[in-house]
Amino acid sequence: xxxxxxPEEAKFRKxxxxxxxxxxSLKEGPKDGWRAASEEEGLKExxxxxxxxxxxxxxxMHWPKAYGGRESTPIERVIWGQEVSKFKVxxxxxxxxxxxxxxxxxxxxxxxxKERYLPPLATGEEIWCQLFSEPxxxxxxxxxxxxxxxxxxxxxxxxxxxxTSGAHFSDYGILVTRSDxxxxxxxxxxxxxxxxxxxxxxxxxxxxxxxxxxxxxxxFTDVKIPxxxxxGAVGDGWKVSLTTLMNERLAVGDASGPDFEExxxxxxxxxxxxxxxxxxxAVREKLADWYCQQSGLKYAKYRNISALSRGETPGPxxxxxxxxxxxxxxxxxxxxxxxxxxxxxxxxxEEGAEQxxxxxxxxxxAGIRIAGGTDEILKNIISEQVLGMxxxxxxxxxxxxxxxxxxxx
Amino acid sequence: xxxxxxxxxxxxxxxxRKFLEKEETVKxxxxxxxxxxxxxxxxxxQVAEMGFTATAIPEEYGGLxxxxxxxxxxxxxxxxxLAPTPFSSSxxxxxxxxxxxxxDSLKQANLPSLASGEKIGAFAHTESTTSPTEENITxxxxxxxxxxxxxxxxxxxxxxxxxxxxxxxxxxxxxxxxSSADGVEIASQPTLDPSRSHAAITFKNAKAEALDSxxxxxxxxxxxxxxxxxxxxxxxxxxxxxxxxxxxxxxxxFGRSIASxxxxxxxxxxxxxxxxxxxxxxxxxxxxxxxxxxxxxxxxATCRVSASQAYHECSxxxxxxxxxxxxxxxxxxxxxxxxxxxxAANIGSQSIWKDxxxxxxxxxxxx
Ligand SMILES: Cc1cc2nc3c(=O)[nH]c(=O)nc-3n(C[C@H](O)[C@H](O)[C@H](O)COP(=O)(O)OP(=O)(O)OC[C@H]3O[C@@H](n4cnc5c(N)ncnc54)[C@H](O)[C@@H]3O)c2cc1C
Numbered sequence: 001x002x003x004x005x006x007p008e009e010a011k012f013r014k015x016x017x018x019x020x021x022x023x024x025s026l027k028e029g030p031k032d033g034w035r036a037a038s039e040e041e042g043l044k045e046x047x048x049x050x051x052x053x054x055x056x057x058x059x060x061m062h063w064p065k066a067y068g069g070r071e072s073t074p075i076e077r078v079i080w081g082q083e084v085s086k087f088k089v090x091x092x093x094x095x096x097x098x099x100x101x102x103x104x105x106x107x108x109x110x111x112x113x114k115e116r117y118l119p120p121l122a123t124g125e126e127i128w129c130q131l132f133s134e135p136x137x138x139x140x141x142x143x144x145x146x147x148x149x150x151x152x153x154x155x156x157x158x159x160x161x162x163x164t165s166g167a168h169f170s171d172y173g174i175l176v177t178r179s180d181x182x183x184x185x186x187x188x189x190x191x192x193x194x195x196x197x198x199x200x201x202x203x204x205x206x207x208x209x210x211x212x213x214x215x216x217x218x219x220f221t222d223v224k225i226p227x228x229x230x231x232g233a234v235g236d237g238w239k240v241s242l243t244t245l246m247n248e249r250l251a252v253g254d255a256s257g258p259d260f261e262e263x264x265x266x267x268x269x270x271x272x273x274x275x276x277x278x279x280x281x282a283v284r285e286k287l288a289d290w291y292c293q294q295s296g297l298k299y300a301k302y303r304n305i306s307a308l309s310r311g312e313t314p315g316p317x318x319x320x321x322x323x324x325x326x327x328x329x330x331x332x333x334x335x336x337x338x339x340x341x342x343x344x345x346x347x348x349x350e351e352g353a354e355q356x357x358x359x360x361x362x363x364x365x366a367g368i369r370i371a372g373g374t375d376e377i378l379k380n381i382i383s384e385q386v387l388g389m390x391x392x393x394x395x396x397x398x399x400x401x402x403x404x405x406x407x408x409x
Numbered sequence: 410x411x412x413x414x415x416x417x418x419x420x421x422x423x424x425x426r427k428f429l430e431k432e433e434t435v436k437x438x439x440x441x442x443x444x445x446x447x448x449x450x451x452x453x454x455q456v457a458e459m460g461f462t463a464t465a466i467p468e469e470y471g472g473l474x475x476x477x478x479x480x481x482x483x484x485x486x487x488x489x490x491l492a493p494t495p496f497s498s499s500x501x502x503x504x505x506x507x508x509x510x511x512x513d514s515l516k517q518a519n520l521p522s523l524a525s526g527e528k529i530g531a532f533a534h535t536e537s538t539t540s541p542t543e544e545n546i547t548x549x550x551x552x553x554x555x556x557x558x559x560x561x562x563x564x565x566x567x568x569x570x571x572x573x574x575x576x577x578x579x580x581x582x583x584x585x586x587x588s589s590a591d592g593v594e595i596a597s598q599p600t601l602d603p604s605r606s607h608a609a610i611t612f613k614n615a616k617a618e619a620l621d622s623x624x625x626x627x628x629x630x631x632x633x634x635x636x637x638x639x640x641x642x643x644x645x646x647x648x649x650x651x652x653x654x655x656x657x658x659x660x661x662x663f664g665r666s667i668a669s670x671x672x673x674x675x676x677x678x679x680x681x682x683x684x685x686x687x688x689x690x691x692x693x694x695x696x697x698x699x700x701x702x703x704x705x706x707x708x709x710a711t712c713r714v715s716a717s718q719a720y721h722e723c724s725x726x727x728x729x730x731x732x733x734x735x736x737x738x739x740x741x742x743x744x745x746x747x748x749x750x751x752x753a754a755n756i757g758s759q760s761i762w763k764d765x766x767x768x769x770x771x772x773x774x775x776x
Contacts, residue, residue, distance in 0.1 A: 296686030
C-alpha cells in the first residue's frame with residue numbers, strides 16, 4: 001500500500017506540472033480559483049483554454065488519439081486532475097459533452113460520426129447538452145413523452161424537455177424520446193443526437209433560485225432528425241440512456257464549492273463570541289465530521305483508481321460521492337454563513353469576498369442534491385444495485401405507457 | 410499509486426475470516442457474555458497458534474516479522490467476528506508499548522511470550538470519568554514503585570502485566586507492572602459488554618519498570634492503536650450491515666419483503682455510505698501506521714472517528730431493522746451493539762478524537 005508514484009507516474013506528473021506551470025498560474029490559497037465575469041466570458045475563456053489543452057495533448061486524455069485524446073491510463077488522468085487542481089484554470093461548460101455525450105457516441109455512433117463529432121468535443125469547439133428530463137419525468141426519466149415518429153428515414157420530434165443545462169449555448173444535444181407509446185414504459189424509447197440549431201427547437205431560459213439561468217425549457221415542434229442520428233436500435237433508448245446516466249454519476253462526482261479547507265481557514269480567522277471560532281468545541285466537532293467525510297471520499301477514490309490501474313472493475317465506492325459531497329457542501333455553506341452571524345444574510349457579489357463563496361454553495365448545493373439523480377434515487381440505486389435489495393413495488397410494470405398516470409395531478 | 414492491500418494480505422484476511430467463522434466466534438462471544446469466564450481461553454490459544462498475536466513482532470523477538478498491514482486485516486476480521494479474546498489489549502496496546510518504547514531487556518523478556526500468546530498484557534490508563542490528560546493523571550511512579558489506581562482496564566482481570574500511565578517527577582510516562590507483583594489489587598468491573606472483561610486496579614508500592622518516558626509516547630501509542638481499533642470497528646460495522654440486509658430480505662410484512670420498503674432500503678444505503686467512508690479512512694490509517702508517516706496523528710484520528718461513527722450507525726440501525734427481535738437477548742444484534750460501545754470507549758471518546766483530529770490539522774497546518 002503506497003501513494004508513491006511509479007517512476008513512469010512521477011515522470012508524467014512532472015510533465016503535467018511543468019506544462020501547467022508554463023501555461024497557467026498557481027492558486028495562491030484555498031480561496032483562490034478561476035472565476036468568470038459572466039457566463040459568456042466564461043464560455044469564451046473555457047474554449048480558449050480547452051483549445052490549448054487539446055493542441056498540446058491534454059484534452060479528453062483517456063480518449064483514443066484519433067478522436068483528440070492521448071490514450072492515457074486511468075492513473076494518468078488522476079494525476080492530471082491532482083496537478084490541475086493546484087492551478088487557476090477555466091472550467092465548466094464541457095462536462096456534459098465530454099463526460100456524457102462523448103462516451104455514448106463512442107459506443108453507439110458510426111465511425112464516420114465519431115470522426116466528425118468527437119474531435120470538436122475534445123477541442124472545446126462544440127458544446128453539447130443532455131435532453132432527458134421532462135416536466136412529468138425527472139427521477140422517473142423512463143416516463144418521458146416527447147414523441148418521435150418515423151417517416152421514410154426521417155424522424156419528426158414533438159414535445160418538451162426541461163432543466164436542460166446549457167441548452168442556450170449548446171451546438172448539439174443527446175435526446176431520448178418515445179417512439180412507441182403503446183409499449184411498456186421502458187420498451188418504447190429511442191435515443192438520438194440532435195443539432196440544436198434545427199428548425200423547430202426553441203430554448204427558453206428558466207430562472208433558478210440563485211437568480212441565474214443555467215438551465216432551460218426546450219420545445220420541439222416538428223423537429224426533423226435523420227435516422228442516421230439514432231443511437232442504438234429503435235426501442236432500445238432506455239439501454240442507451242443508462243450508459244449515459246452511469247457516466248453522468250461519474251462526471252458529476254464531487255460537489256464543487258467551499259469544503260473542509262475553506263471552513264477550517266474561516267474558523268481560524270473569524271471571531272465567534274469573543275474567541276476565534278476554531279476554539280469553539282461545536283465548531284471543532286463539525287469540522288472533524290467534514291474532514292472525515294472529505295477524507296473518506298478522497299481515499300475511496302484512491303481505492304477506485306488502484307482497482308482501475310490493476311485492470312479491475314472499481315467497486316461501488318463511487319456511488320456515494322455525490323450524496324456525501326452534496327450534503328457536506330450544504331452544511332459547510334450554512335456554517336460559513338452562520339459564522340458571519342446576522343451579517344451572513346447580506347448578499348455580496350464582490351470578487352473574492354468570503355461570503356460569496358458560501359452564498360454560492362448555499363444555492364448550489366440545493367441543486368446538486370437534485371441534478372443527475374436525487375439523493376433519494378441514488379439511495380435506491382445503492383440499495384438495489386450495490387446491496388441487491390428488491391426494487392420498489394411499481395404500479396406501472398408491464399402496462400402500455402399511454403395508460404400510465406404521470407406528472408402533477 | 411497502489412492504495413489496496415496486497416494479494417497476500419487479502420489472502421491472510423480470508424484465512425482469518427474462515428478460521429473465525431469455523432470457530433463460531435459469535436456463539437463464543439455469547440457464551441462469555443452469559444458465563445463466568447472472562448475470555449475464551451480455547452479461542453485465544455488457537456488465535457495465537459494461527460500466529461495472529463505474533464504478526465507485527467520482529468522475528469528476533471519470536472514474532473513473525475510481518476507488518477502492520479497484516480495486523481490491520483486480522484483486526485478487521487476479529488471485529489467482524491466479535492472474537493471474545495484479549496487481542497486488542499494485548500496486541501494493539503501492550504505489545505505495541507513494549508515494541509515502541511521498551512528497553513531491549515523488556516523486549517527480550519516479554520515479546521516472545523506475547524507473540525506466543527502465553528502472556529497477556531493490558532493497558533491501564535483511565536482513572537475517572539474524565540478522559541486522561543497529561544495534567545490529571547494521578548498514578549505516580551517513584552523509586553521503582555507505583556502508586557495509584559486505574560479503572561475500566563480492558564482485560565485487566567486476565568492480564569499478566571499492565572502498561573500503566575503514571576507521572577514521574579514532572580513527566581507522565583508508561584510503566585510496566587506485573588499483575589502478580591506485591592501491592593497490585595485487581596477487582597473485576599461489570600460493563601455494558603460482558604463479552605470483554607474489565608477491571609479496576611490498585612497499585613500500592615507495586616514494583617514497576619519504566620518505558621521511555623513522555624506524554625507524547627502515550628499519544629503515539631494511542632494513535633497507533635486507534636488504527637487497529639478502527640479496523641475492528643469497521644469489521645463490526647460491516648457485519649451489522651450484512652445482518653440487517655439478510656434479515657430484511659427474509660422478513661415479510663404487509664404482504665411483501667420488508668427489504669422492499671424504501672425506509673429500510675435507505676437505512677441500508679446510509680449504513681453502506683458510513684461503511685465505505687470508514688473503510689477508505691481506515692486504509693489511510695493503515696498506510697500511515699505501516700509507513701510511520703508523519704501524518705499518523707491525522708490519519709489515526711480520521712479513521713477512528715469515521716469507524717466509530719459507522720459502527721454506531723450500523724449497530725443501532727441493525728437492531729431497528731430487526732424490530733422486536735432485535736431487542737431480544739436471543740438475537741445477536743445486541744452483541745454487536747455492546748461491542749460497538751466497548752470499542753468506542755476503549756481508547757477515548759468521539760469528542761476527544763474529533764478534537765485530536767482538528768488539533769493535529771492545526772499543528773500540521775494541512776490546509
Ligand atoms: C441544477 C440542475 C441541472 C439539471 N440539468 C439537467 C440536464 O442538463 N439535463 C436533464 O435532462 N436534466 C437535468 N436536470 C434535471 C434532473 O435530472 C431532475 O430534476 C431530477 O432527476 C429530479 O427530477 P424531477 O425534477 O422531476 O423531480 P421528481 O422526480 O418529481 O422528484 C421530486 C422528489 O421526489 C423524490 N422521488 C421521486 N421518485 C422517487 C422514488 N422512486 N423514491 C423516492 N423518492 C423519489 C425525489 O427524490 C425528489 O425529492 C437538472 C436539474 C438540476 C437541479
